[in-house]
Amino acid sequence: MRRVVQFSTGNVGVHSLRAIIGRPDLELVGVHAATPAKVGRDAAELCGLGEPTGITATADINALIALRPDCVVYTALGETRPIEAIEEMSTFLRAGINVVGTSMVWLVVPRQADDWLRTPLEQACAAGGASLYVNGIDPGYSADTAVHSALSLVARARSVTVQEIFDYGNYDDYEYTGTAMGFGRTCEDDVPMAFQPGVITSLFGGLVRNLARQLDVELDDVRERYEAWYATERITCRMTTVEAGGVAAVRFAVEGVRADAPVLTVEHVNRLTPAAAPSWPYPPGGALGVHKVVVEGEPRVEVNTHLSHPTLDVTDAGCVSTAARAVNAIDWVCRAPAGLIGLEDIPPAEMIRGLMW
Ligand SMILES: NC(=O)c1ccc[n+]([C@@H]2O[C@H](COP(=O)([O-])OP(=O)(O)OC[C@H]3O[C@@H](n4cnc5c(N)ncnc54)[C@H](OP(=O)(O)O)[C@@H]3O)[C@@H](O)[C@H]2O)c1
Structure with a gap:
């Protein structure tokens, strides 16, 4: 059972949150919210599920790190605020917490990413012995x-x-x-x-x-x-x-x-x-x-x-699939050697573990 934090509940994040809550191989231990009106609300309410989880949203990253999750699913909008997004991802990675996500779409092909993006994240992965993987439907x-x-x-x-x-x-x-x-x-x-x-x-x-x-x-x-x-x-x-x-x-x-x-x-x-x-x-x-x-x-x-x-609708269906591309990799990423991971590093069958119960 992997202990997981969901970071943000936007178009994609509500679907990764639902997936985490619904999967018996994943345990939701925390939720991040940047929007003040979301802080303190139950994770289930934030993603439209009826039964409360008892996990409430926080804007405090250190409180999420203190939960010692195995992995964070990072779906906060990143491309318009790349420096903040790199720092948020790096904070978890330096603390030894793996990150999967859909943000910062350049990272879908990490070996092609520019140095300004790759270097700080590689350093954070090395410092914490953790891994980072980003994918989606397109790019992805x-x-x-x-x-x-x-x-x-x-x-x-x-x-x-x-x-x-x-x-x-x-x-x-x-x-x-x-x-x-x-x-x-x-x-x-x-x-x-x-x-x-x-x-x-x-x-x-x-x-x-x-x-x-x-x-x-x-x-x-x-x-x-x-x-x-x-x-x-x-x-x-x-x-x-x-x-x-x-x-x-x-x-x-x-x-x-x-x-x-x-x-x-x-x-x-x-x-x-x-x-x-x-x-x-x-x-x-x-x-x-x-x-x-x-x-x-x-x-x-x-x-x-x-x-x-x-x-x-098909747009939301695309967001479900985008979320799935990240969530489905959690288990393998938690077992991976430290560093930036591209899809080609993951054996295809590893991406379907935990899907059918
Ligand atoms: N590759 C693909 O196929 C694909 C497809 C769709 C999306 N994406 C990527 O996935 C990411 C999420 O997309 P989305 O459509 O879900 O985004 P979104 O709904 O616009 O935003 C996601 C969340 O980002 C947080 N956020 C937005 N502006 C912020 C700010 N200024 N400061 C702090 N947090 C902020 C909010 O978090 P709170 O909920 O905490 O308030 C928001 O709910 C994007 O980076 C997008 O490029 C990739």
């Missing part, structure tokens, strides 16, 4: 597990394309995703944060370079591209409201290039409504989202991953 599953499965079916590959084609209309994250992608901005506004030169590459280029390393291919270049689609009429959705003339869909990619042709592509097509950007690719069968891998090779392989749920 779509460019690692899904690609590995597709490539295992081919005798030779010519190219790999990873696509998230997803309607973000119901994603309640204007603060980070919406602002960064510039939903609602007009063509006269400044280029949004995510599409400033080099930013897409900083977020997704590591995935491309990691695949190149795993496939043992040398790329001539890693380049990025970006397009926006502007609304022709007002669009109202959970993420935000976009007036006519504002961005309602974006399409962007990082491409690993050989002989002037993209051979490894990680692409996103994100709309706020199915009516946006009608000439761009859609998920198959009228779905709102797909995580898709296409390997052109011998033979051609296409993997389309669709999530659904009896009561949650």
Whole structure:
């Protein structure tokens, strides 16, 4: 039985918290809350479960360390406050407490992460003899597990394309995703944060370079591209409201290039409504989202991953899966040698332990 602390209860964190409470191989021992209104409330209430757990949320990291958990599930928004997130993760790691999580998406490919991020976390892992693992659905599953499965079916590959084609209309994250992608901005506004030169590459280029390393291919270049689609009429959705003339869909990619042709592509097509950007690719069968891998090779392989749920929408289903990518690794990460862990370090069957009881 692993003793686990859940750090934050946002879009993803409520689902990791539910998973921890529900799994007999994990024991919830603490919950962190940054929002003052959440402090002191029962974990069950924070994730919409009926039966109280007796574990109440605290903003005091030292009190959580004093509980001596085996692992912390860190799902606090990290990319807009990276220095604080590194320090929070490092505080647990230095105390010998393992961390799994979904935040700081650069860490999905830790060997490709920049020094400013990797070095302090490696030092914290070494100081505490602890391990850190970050994953999700995209980035994460779509460019690692899904690609590995597709490539295992081919005798030779010519190219790999990873696509998230997803309607973000119901994603309640204007603060980070919406602002960064510039939903609602007009063509006269400044280029949004995510599409400033080099930013897409900083977020997704590591995935491309990691695949190149795993496939043992040398790329001539890693380049990025970006397009926006502007609304022709007002669009109202959970993420935000976009007036006519504002961005309602974006399409962007990082491409690993050989002989002037993209051979490894990680692409996103994100709309706020199915009516946006009608000439761009859609998920198959009228779905709102797909995580898709296409390997052109011998033979051609296409993997389309669709999530659904009896009561949650596809966006929340994606958050359940993102949380699962972290929670499912807890046991192995607790047994791992100290340091930063990438998915490739974990034997695949270790990720399904504890799922069925
Ligand atoms: N790879 C993937 O597939 C994938 C998918 C989705 C999300 N993610 C990543 O997972 C992380 C969580 O995403 P999310 O959608 O769950 O985020 P979110 O709901 O926007 O925020 C998560 C939590 O972060 C805490 N937080 C936000 N701003 C804060 C601040 N200024 N100071 C301290 N704490 C703050 C809050 O914690 P409290 O609850 O304690 O108040 C909030 O509930 C993000 O880093 C995101 O990039 C990855």
